[in-house]
Amino acid sequence: MSDPMEAVAALMREVAASEILPRFRMLKDGDIEEKSKGDYVTIADREAELWLTPRLEELEPGSLVLGEEAASAEPNNLAIAQSDAPFWTVDPVDGTGNFVAGRETFGVMVAFVDKGRVRRAWIYLPVSGDLAVAEEGAGAFWHSGGKTERISSGRSPDDVSRIVGAFNVRFMAEDWRDRVELFADTVPRKSSYLCSAWDYAGLARGSHDLVTYNRMMPWDHAPGSLILREAGGVLRSLDNGLDYLPATLAAPHLAARDEESWQRFAEAIRKAS
Template identity: 65%
Template structure:
């Protein structure tokens, strides 16, 4: 790995050891707030983002951080996406609801975007001490137990009844929600981890077939998209057919482990939508 990768990995491990894991299953009621109905934030989220921000900016001259919690306080920070300056996206604790509930399905996500294109991405799962890492054009890798191996999402395509998928339709327009829910009826295993860090890495590892999303906030989707693409997967708008980019904030998106499965699943969802 490059020095940049090594440095970011070290920072993510350190912030988890300092600010996240000591609070896991040890949060007081006063450590948890609701930003909006059903959208939780904890002292771990805020402390992690505050700790990471200056350290990431120091790694790349002139760069800025777009963090989930800073953007929640000041939505105008999303305008940084349209700037060509180097931009870090940070999700300090992805899967906060799981973290609050004491479930292990949470992670830390970081990416580097340059001139609107994602060049580097990192997803860290602190409980397992595992990383997914990607650099544009250089592949995606999985680090676990001191071993590093290349991530490849492709495998023999299972029958629909044997597929595993996550369907997030909370923000979907009604017509897309209906088509997706109808398609979901034929899927063998449906699960919602409520954690992008887990969903993207599961698809990139060939353990999950696809995921649907509508709200595409950058800290939730930029890191996982690069990792999955470098592993052979696809993240694309079902309606427009356009690949996801960091400046895309919404749209019915399908995350799939390869081109063939993206095409067949998107075709099914479109057809069902048209007949409902």
């Protein structure tokens, strides 16, 4: 990894060790709030984002940070995603519901965006210490147990009975939700982490074949989009066929392990009735 890649990875490990893992399975009632039904925020989310924000800004002078919790408190911050200015996306604890429930399927996600494109990305899984990283045009890599390997998402099976999918339809318009659910009925193997960090890591490493989304908050999708793309995968709108960009905040999206599979799954979803 280049120095900027290493610097951000080190920050993510440090914030997990100081602000997140000490609170895992140790949360008190006053440490948890519900922003909306089923949408949790904890003291770990807030403290981790506050810790990361100034340190990321220091790494790239003149950059801004678009963090999930800051944007929740001040929605106007989302305007950052529509600009060409350099900015960081931060999801301090992705999969907060899992974190609250004591499940290990949560992660820390960071991306660096410049001129509207994701340039570098990191997904860190604090419990295992595994890390996925990508730099635009330089590939995606998985760091685990002291070893580093290049990630290749590979090709999905032709046999639908061997496909593993996750179908997030919350926030989708009714017509798209109906189509996705009808297609999902034809996929016997469904497995959802309820965590974008784990979704994208799974797609990029070939353990999942497809995932659908609609609410495209940059902190949830910018990191995984680059890691998936550099591994050979695709994240694209079902509605207009355009590749995902951080400025896109809502649209039915399909993530798949490879181009051919994306086309195949997208056609099946669009024709479902």
